């Protein structure tokens with residue numbers, strides 16, 4: 017596990033985008049695992065800028081997003097499908113038929129979860145998974161208590177998560193459930209990048225890197241993965257040393 021520090025939020029996010037761009041240039045048919053949220057906005061902004069500058073093409077990329085709210089249709093501007101379209105997919109040359117976001121409206125979520133897992137496997141697995149982290153240590157929408165072996169499924173969201181994300185819902189609470197890749201799905205990725213920025217993430221980052229490995233802090237599961245890097249700004253990374261740690 018590698019820990020990298022950057023002086024500002026933008027520096028950390030742009031460095032993550034540059035790492036993604038580097039992987040994309042080396043492997044044009046890369047399978048990306050993507051995240052949404054405030055943390056990712058400058059990452060996508062930079063990827064779009066690199067694409068417009070002619071430096072990267074998404075033409076052969078396949079992508080799988082981590083999660084989607086249950087009950088929001090894809091056309092709802094607050095859905096993660098819409099967010100991905102407006103922040104990245106509609107602004108680059110990606111083939112949208114190869115961009116996958118969990119469906120929050122399916123009648124049979126269990127069957128959908130299995131299908132999503134099968135689609136990831138059929139695409140060859142995720143080469144590079146981008147993750148943010150919740151204030152409570154969630155990854156994807158795997159809230160505290162989630163099984164480290166869990167696969168794509170519907171979960172209940174914690175109050176703190178609903179409150180943190182209420183800004184996107186005009187101050188009202190978001191839907192209380194989401195369809196999310198499981199921690200097991202995430203750990204199958206070949207490389208994982210975690211971007212955490214801002215003081216609100218400091219405790220979760222410390223617990224994830226330095227605390228006991230426990231479902232109480234889902235991101236501690238990442239310590240069992242051989243190829244994870246944490247990209248931190250000054251606020252989120254305070255009190256955490258740079259460098260490499262072996263997987264546990």
Ligand code: F6R
Nearest residue numbers: 051052053054055148149150156
């Ligand atoms: C989003 C996701 C979540 C977010 C996390 C941080 O697809 O899976 O785990 O990464 O909630 O969200 P922000 O970046 O809004 O603080």
